[in-house]
Amino acid sequence: xxxxxxxxxxxxxxxxxxxxxxxxxxxxxxxxxxxxxxxxxxxxxxxxxxxxxxxxxxxxxxxxxxxxxxxxxxxxxxxxxxxxxxxxxxxxxxxxxxxxxxxxxxxxxxxxxxxxxxxxxxxxxxxxxxxxxxxxxxxxxxxxxxxxxxxxxxxxxxxxxxxxxxxxxxxxxxxxxxxxxxxxxxxxxxxxxxxxxxxxxxxxxxxxxxxxxxxxxxxxxxxxxxxxxxxxxxxxxxxxxxxxxxxxxxxxxxxxxxxxxxxxxxxxxxxxxxxxxxxxxxxxxxxxxxxxxxxxxxxxxxxxxxxxxxxxxxxxxxxxxxxxxxxxxxxxxxxxxxxxxxxxxxxxxxxxxxxxxxxxxxxxxxxxxxxxxxxxxxxxxxxxxxxxxxxxxxxxxxxxxxxxxxxxxxxxxxxxxxxxxxxxxxxxxxx
Amino acid sequence: xxxxxxxxxxxxxxxxxxxxxxxxxxxxxxxxxxxxxxxxxxxxxxxxxxxxxxxxxxxxxxxx
Numbered sequence: 001x002x003x004x005x006x007x008x009x010x011x012x013x014x015x016x017x018x019x020x021x022x023x024x025x026x027x028x029x030x031x032x033x034x035x036x037x038x039x040x041x042x043x044x045x046x047x048x049x050x051x052x053x054x055x056x057x058x059x060x061x062x063x064x065x066x067x068x069x070x071x072x073x074x075x076x077x078x079x080x081x082x083x084x085x086x087x088x089x090x091x092x093x094x095x096x097x098x099x100x101x102x103x104x105x106x107x108x109x110x111x112x113x114x115x116x117x118x119x120x121x122x123x124x125x126x127x128x129x130x131x132x133x134x135x136x137x138x139x140x141x142x143x144x145x146x147x148x149x150x151x152x153x154x155x156x157x158x159x160x161x162x163x164x165x166x167x168x169x170x171x172x173x174x175x176x177x178x179x180x181x182x183x184x185x186x187x188x189x190x191x192x193x194x195x196x197x198x199x200x201x202x203x204x205x206x207x208x209x210x211x212x213x214x215x216x217x218x219x220x221x222x223x224x225x226x227x228x229x230x231x232x233x234x235x236x237x238x239x240x241x242x243x244x245x246x247x248x249x250x251x252x253x254x255x256x257x258x259x260x261x262x263x264x265x266x267x268x269x270x271x272x273x274x275x276x277x278x279x280x281x282x283x284x285x286x287x288x289x290x291x292x293x294x295x296x297x298x299x300x301x302x303x304x305x306x307x308x309x310x311x312x313x314x315x316x317x318x319x320x321x322x323x324x325x326x327x328x329x330x331x332x333x334x335x336x337x338x339x340x341x342x343x344x345x346x347x348x349x350x351x352x353x354x355x356x357x358x359x360x361x362x363x364x365x366x367x368x369x370x371x372x373x374x375x376x377x378x379x380x381x382x383x384x385x386x387x388x389x390x391x392x393x394x395x396x397x398x399x400x401x402x403x404x405x406x407x408x409x410x411x412x413x414x415x416x417x418x419x420x421x422x423x424x425x426x427x428x429x430x431x
Numbered sequence: 432x433x434x435x436x437x438x439x440x441x442x443x444x445x446x447x448x449x450x451x452x453x454x455x456x457x458x459x460x461x462x463x464x465x466x467x468x469x470x471x472x473x474x475x476x477x478x479x480x481x482x483x484x485x486x487x488x489x490x491x492x493x494x495x
Contacts, residue, residue: 085457377449382445385483
């Protein structure tokens with residue numbers, strides 16, 4: 001189990017600066033999700049990207065942090081065969097009891113940002129058909145229940161970090177959130193895509209998918225650049241606060257994060273060039289994010305050569321994962337959230353077990369990482385699916401057929417994002 | 432209609448696979464058996480994932 005030491009004044013100041021940069025990741029995701037959607041839903045997508053971190057932060061402060069807690073805090077513990085199993089934190093609601101200036105207060109603030117970033121991920125899979133009210137409801141459930149429970153197990157001193165007691169290395173390693181933020185968000189995106197169903201016109205009657213390209217590749221590519229800043233800050237802050245890495249080692253975190261993003265993007269670019277004859281801009285942008293996601297778990301614990309390999313595998317995997325979801329499984333995921341965050345996040349956790357070099361990690365580390373993956377698939381996915389299914393029964397999450405045809409901007413907001421030049425022929429169709 | 436029981440079965444298989452993994456950690460020592468049981472748990476989860484995915488394909492076909 002990794003126990004972070006108390007921070008020096010310099011490290012504390014550095015953490016504050018890093019935490020101030022993390023929202024750039026959210027800006028990046030907002031631009032990517034908006035650019036990959038239709039022009040008639042652009043304002044809706046950006047507004048949702050503002051609402052989601054807000055709802056997530058409020059529900060996390062009220063409920064979520066009470067169940068996530070920090071390592072060493074009070075928790076529900078089950079004794080199994082003489083060993084303690086830390087299942088759930090017991091902290092006061094509303095961040096009460098946090099001492100300003102303590103490590104715990106920094107972790108709490110970081111978690112408030114992380115839950116917002118994780119909750120933004122499903123927006124990509126629900127683009128063009130997910131009601132704003134349902135987005136807020138689903139975000140509330142994710143931030144108050146799903147995320148805090150799993151984050152407690154990984155970052156709050158829970159049983160996944162205590163796997164070291166059973167000879168499994170240092171317990172689950174996930175210093176930047178490949179599993180806790182991205183895979184959890186990606187699996188929620190999968191649940192949302194399943195529950196909403198595909199966009200109108202996405203699949204023909206014989207089940208063949210139709211290409212519905214994103215409306216603005218420039219937004220997507222700029223979003224990648226913003227996301228890089230956010231990920232550099234997030235991985236560095238995670239390494240300092242959650243993995244106990246000294247500030248002198250942050251250079252390795254920065255180098256690894258950038259290398260993985262670059263190789264992943266280039267790998268996707270090369271793969272699409274070979275498969276389609278020309279490189280695909282949107283997929284290459286998603287490859288960039290997939291590399292950032294994959295390296296997050298192990299950014300502080302692998303050598304740069306391993307970071308290049310982790311990024312390359314994530315980038316090559318991405319176009320195939322998107323094809324499997326779209327063609328084989330009939331899942332409409334306009335933003336590629338399931339592949340970029342879900343699949344790459346799971347790969348990142350697994351890769352940490354393969355390549356991380358830590359004193360005391362040993363061969364059991366890979367088993368600890370696999371148990372983390374099994375927990376995401378066997379606990380987080382059914383929980384997030386069940387919660388969203390229940391919400392859908394109470395408040396249908398998908399917009400009506402007319403609303404979808406009209407576009408989310410006009411239907412839900414009453415005004416288009418691009419009123420001067422957006423022309424939708426079907427708006428003038430006789431109904 | 433056939434999609435609903437399939438969906439429930441898929442979700443139950445996912446949870447069962449995870450419980451198998453958790454039970455393995457608690458009950459078995461650090462032997463090869465632990466790795467084998469964890470692999471079995473993952474296999475059960477993959478089965479559940481396949482069933483859940485299939486149930487949604489059926490649901491989509493039912494919707495036309």
